[in-house]
Amino acid sequence: MAVVMSMLWAGVTPAQYNAVRDRVRWEELAPAGGSIHVAWFEDGALHVTDVWESEAHFGRFLEEELTPGVQEAGIQGQPEVRFSPLHRRFVAPGVTGAA
Numbered sequence: 001m002a003v004v005m006s007m008l009w010a011g012v013t014p015a016q017y018n019a020v021r022d023r024v025r026w027e028e029l030a031p032a033g034g035s036i037h038v039a040w041f042e043d044g045a046l047h048v049t050d051v052w053e054s055e056a057h058f059g060r061f062l063e064e065e066l067t068p069g070v071q072e073a074g075i076q077g078q079p080e081v082r083f084s085p086l087h088r089r090f091v092a093p094g095v096t097g098a099a
Helices: 014-024 055-073
Strands: 003-010 034-042 045-052 080-085
Touching (some): 003 055, 014 034, 014 055, 034 055, 045 055
Antiparallel strands (some): 003 045, 003 080, 034 045
């Protein structure tokens, strides 16, 4: 069952996020089971909303790819992560790729 993953990680900076993204390369090498990723910074925290085929898909990506990148970037603490069942997904015509 597809899920929406919501993450809040206090103290993560845009530079740290970019370092992890550059190391993991999820925009070039899309992780298995991941279909949408949106990230922003507000109130001193990283906010992420993803859509995954399952929690297990995210768990594998976290363990195998994301955690090593986070450690290398020196990110401290743990994020607040929540999963919710996906009810519906819509992507506007013509919307593709990373921006």
